[in-house]
Amino acid sequence: MDGSRHSAKNKRIILITVENLPIDGSKLINTRVFNDNRGSFEVFWEQDLLKAKDISFAPTNAHHSYNSRTNTLRGMHFQKAPHGQNKLVSCISGKAWDVMVDLRADSSTFGKWHATELSAASGNAVLIPAGCGHGFITLQPNTTIAYLIEGEYIPDAGRVLRWDDTKVAIQWPCKDPILSEKDATAPDWEQCEF
Numbered sequence: 001m002d003g004s005r006h007s008a009k010n011k012r013i014i015l016i017t018v019e020n021l022p023i024d025g026s027k028l029i030n031t032r033v034f035n036d037n038r039g040s041f042e043v044f045w046e047q048d049l050l051k052a053k054d055i056s057f058a059p060t061n062a063h064h065s066y067n068s069r070t071n072t073l074r075g076m077h078f079q080k081a082p083h084g085q086n087k088l089v090s091c092i093s094g095k096a097w098d099v100m101v102d103l104r105a106d107s108s109t110f111g112k113w114h115a116t117e118l119s120a121a122s123g124n125a126v127l128i129p130a131g132c133g134h135g136f137i138t139l140q141p142n143t144t145i146a147y148l149i150e151g152e153y154i155p156d157a158g159r160v161l162r163w164d165d166t167k168v169a170i171q172w173p174c175k176d177p178i179l180s181e182k183d184a185t186a187p188d189w190e191q192c193e194f
């Protein structure tokens with residue numbers, strides 16, 4: 001009995017593959033999307049599947065971000081230490097260009113950014129370590145980004161780095177995005193408190 005349960009668990013591990021991304025500690029997670037005549041089913045996150053890949057991630061919050069228009073940009077957001085949050089980010093409708101920037105002074109990739117195209121159909125997700133800024137720009141209308149977040153929401157610890165900061169120099173696909181007032185007036189690298 002144990003053996004079959006164990007082999008069944010091993011079989012399930014192929015439901016998810018994990019690759020390292022260029023920002024230290026960040027991962028690209030590819031989950032299996034089961035398509036059939038009704039639509040699809042995706043195992044977006046399962047603690048054991050990630051644990052089997054030596055990834056400990058225990059979400060405390062989950063969020064959806066619905067964006068009606070293409071070129072809507074949210075970011076670059078983070079919570080100041082010690083309130084950093086690990087984020088598992090995926091796209092559950094539409095398509096987005098998702099960006100992380102390393103704000104950890106002791107990291108080998110400090111100041112570097114990396115972008116991943118996320119879409120509902122792809123079944124991919126990015127695991128963004130605490131201490132990184134996160135943002136995205138939508139590539140289609142009606143794009144919803146889903147987050148699983150490990151780490152309490154502490155409003156007073158919330159910080160924003162300008163999306164178009166010239167030191168980080170993220171190569172966004174759009175130069176004139178739709179922004180919130182908060183993001184449009186965010187500080188640059190020199191003024192940002194991280």
Ligand SMILES: Cc1cn([C@H]2C[C@H](O)[C@@H](COP(=O)(O)OP(=O)(O)O[C@H]3O[C@H](C)C(=O)[C@H](O)[C@H]3O)O2)c(=O)[nH]c1=O
Pocket residue numbers: 061063065074075077078134135136147153180
């Ligand atoms: C983040 C957060 C927000 N809120 C409330 C606060 C505001 O009244 C409202 C909208 O918040 P905000 O305008 O900061 O939402 P976004 O601009 O989409 O920010 C998010 O988008 C970027 C890309 C992220 O990575 C973060 O998840 C988050 O900062 O939700 C909460 O109640 N709990 C929360 O954890």
